[in-house]
Amino acid sequence: MRIVVLAGGIGGARFLRGLKDALHNRADQAEPQHSITVIGNTGDDITLFGLRVCPDLDTVMYTLGGGINEEQGWGRADETFSVREELKAYGMQPQWFGLGDRDVATHIVRSQMLAAGYPLSAITEALCDRWQPGVRLLPMTDDQVETHVLVADGSGRRAIHFQEWWVRHRAQIPAESFVSVGADSATPAPGVLEAVEEADFVLLPPSNPVVSIGSILGIPGIRDAVAAKTVVGVSPIIGGAPVRGMADACLRAIGVETSARAVAEHYGPELLDGWLVDEADAGVVVEGVEVRALPLYMSDPERTAAIARAAVELAVELGERS
Amino acid sequence: MRIVVLAGGIGGARFLRGLKDALHNRADQAEPQHSITVIGNTGDDITLFGLRVCPDLDTVMYTLGGGINEEQGWGRADETFSVREELKAYGMQPQWFGLGDRDVATHIVRSQMLAAGYPLSAITEALCDRWQPGVRLLPMTDDQVETHVLVADGSGRRAIHFQEWWVRHRAQIPAESFVSVGADSATPAPGVLEAVEEADFVLLPPSNPVVSIGSILGIPGIRDAVAAKTVVGVSPIIGGAPVRGMADACLRAIGVETSARAVAEHYGPELLDGWLVDEADAGVVVEGVEVRALPLYMSDPERTAAIARAAVELAVELGERS
Known part of the structure; x- marks a missing residue:
């Protein structure tokens, strides 16, 4: 199977780890190989201290590459903070974004390659040469958005x-x-539209529907390409509250209720074909969307793999139907 | 007294610490205040990983500001090396220049200010706001040399x-x-020529005469300004060998013997008025230059202060004579 996943940071990265587990553990392993292409959100990228930071791409890369701080969900394991302490001693602003030393090295490599003229997609590929995330990680765009x-x-x-x-x-x-x-004039990064077109289906992990998935879908061309495919999403809302993070504050801003149903309706049936909700939301009905309920907390690797497996199975089933 | 010191890295920084001690400990403390302006070598500056590194300026700043790695003589105390390890893991070149994490922060601040359009002299002043080295530290030039x-x-x-x-x-x-x-078209940084002109005398610490002091004197205008003053130097060569570092390799390249006498002759009597040599070199004669012998190893703070005091006393004496 060729699978495309739109991903934000922590939620997307953990779902992807579950997806990798699920695909390798499938009973029907007869099938040769499954490719996963991740289209990563770059809308929350920021330049700090002259360094270009791509939080979501890095969270995916570190999580799948084995370098993530597991408790925190972002940043590097065994991190040190000498650079941050020193920048503070120099009175440098901002002090609210705590860059770790190991993480800084990633941003140094990226910034130097950007300065040398490489597009973000090529840089991400180069960084992944080291991390070997086991997926093809593409930024949603090479343009600054x-x-x-x-x-x-x-x-x-x-x-x-x-x-x-x-x-x-x-x-x-x-x-x-x-x-x-910058979104209006941005174009999808090389390979993004091709990957979607060639995909058997597209998955939306329980990432932030507004500022993560929403940013990706906001790059001209991506929403239409994705909508033409079988799309299965995993609700980031369980029983009226975000699984993690502060998605409710984002949903409120765009006038969408913080509920599994409202988020599915926000994506809309022209985009979404299947929707996984938690057992707490069993019985939710979304017109034009096939809804399934199962435990949605990604509390451990097995549970996470089960969620990913359910998403894949629903996508395969919906794809066969259409 | 208004004193100007041309300084390279470790040798210059240690001499300067001795000079500060000597001036504060003088018997004739009646004299109100002594100002020290340091003209630092920037010829060994380098851009690494997109960061502008000024090894000599930083060694002076860290040494006088209390942040130096004492054993090593350069770099920060209590340093960590996460960034270096990570850059290596990414396969980044060069790997032969080991930047510490604390040190990296200094280069990040400097590089960001350079990108914002500040000249190196203003940046050095800003960095010194934190370190309070107790001297006025000027780069020899704001131009890239x-x-x-x-x-x-x-x-x-x-x-x-x-x-x-x-x-x-x-x-x-x-x-x-x-x-x-870049030296041919470089101009001295703001304040450099003024400081020399207003100085009571100029001191040359036991820095590398070729690539440190030599680079500073190579900026058009500096040599002439210095030569017009009473100048006392401290030999970096003791008994035919460099006190530290590899100055002999530099002297060999320019055809100068590695000896206290040859270095003084290389500076020449039109520049140099007084010359301190080690007791091992007592008896050395340099035409047109007043030579004094005393123990020249900067083995501890007291010894270093004694050397600096001898340099000041000789400069004062030569100044009174002329």
């Missing part, structure tokens, strides 16, 4: 970078809207 | 960056000559 957040608080109404809203303010300042700066 | 080494070995005749010759090859490939790339 950054999610900014329109907020209003005591300091007035202003747009701030998504990371400032998310990391510095913990999404606690109400967001009025999200702007994907 | 890099010492390259013309070498010939089995790989043919070629020019390599000074750091590659010094650090990677440990100065073991015979050098044919040194080229100060």
